[in-house]
Amino acid sequence: MAAQTFPLACPAHLAAADADAFVADHLDAATFRRHVRARDRDVLVVEVAGAIVGYSMLVYGRPAAEDVLAAVSEQAGAELSKCYVLPEHHGTPAAVELMSATLQAAGRRGVGAVWLGVNQGNERAQRFYRKHGFARAGVRQFLVGASRESDYVMERTLTGAAG
Numbered sequence: 001m002a003a004q005t006f007p008l009a010c011p012a013h014l015a016a017a018d019a020d021a022f023v024a025d026h027l028d029a030a031t032f033r034r035h036v037r038a039r040d041r042d043v044l045v046v047e048v049a050g051a052i053v054g055y056s057m058l059v060y061g062r063p064a065a066e067d068v069l070a071a072v073s074e075q076a077g078a079e080l081s082k083c084y085v086l087p088e089h090h091g092t093p094a095a096v097e098l099m100s101a102t103l104q105a106a107g108r109r110g111v112g113a114v115w116l117g118v119n120q121g122n123e124r125a126q127r128f129y130r131k132h133g134f135a136r137a138g139v140r141q142f143l144v145g146a147s148r149e150s151d152y153v154m155e156r157t158l159t160g161a162a163g
């Protein structure tokens with residue numbers, strides 16, 4: 001599912017080989033097994049009729065990258081590192097349920113704000129994040145294979161709002 005949905009978040013100019021390499025190196029089953037077991041991460045899924053149709057991943061802690069640290073607030077305590085829904089479920093409640101559960105999970109960990117990076121050309125995701133209270137905080141550089149991409153950094157405060 002990660003392999004199927006990752007290319008949807010990539011800009012059109014990104015070489016398929018770079019996206020494929022990223023999937024092979026970072027989105028394989030062994031890597032996800034480590035993510036699920038990691039104490040500093042939460043992996044969430046949303047199901048329809050018993051089948052997983054989307055997933056998200058939170059990574060707890062302060063941002064490591066200098067450009068992200070410079071962009072986010074002092075409250076930023078988790079990265080929404082992944083948020084993907086299968087295309088046939090876009091525009092349905094699946095993504096809303098996934099985002100709601102993800103923000104609640106971050107709130108349960110006492111996180112004050114969640115940040116994320118989204119490709120500057122990914123207008124659908126940006127609109128989705130804005131609808132869910134994220135606002136643009138800055139930019140960061142992000143490597144996909146050999147291609148250096150520019151992401152917007154967005155942040156959402158949770159205090160009293162995660163439900």
Ligand SMILES: CC(C)(COP(=O)(O)OP(=O)(O)OC[C@H]1O[C@@H](n2cnc3c(N)ncnc32)[C@H](O)[C@@H]1OP(=O)(O)O)[C@@H](O)C(=O)NCCC(=O)NCCS
Nearest residue numbers: 008009083084085090091092095117118123124125127128
């Ligand atoms: C991001 C994602 C989880 C959001 O789920 P979704 O079901 O598409 O979200 P919604 O339909 O609730 O919201 C998307 C909004 O963008 C709008 N939209 C759709 N296509 C758009 C486009 N090309 N440009 C701008 N807005 C667009 C939709 O109309 C909707 O707005 P509306 O509710 O005001 O009509 C889903 O699109 C997805 O998995 N995308 C592929 C992976 C991805 O990009 N993940 C994010 C990585 S950072």
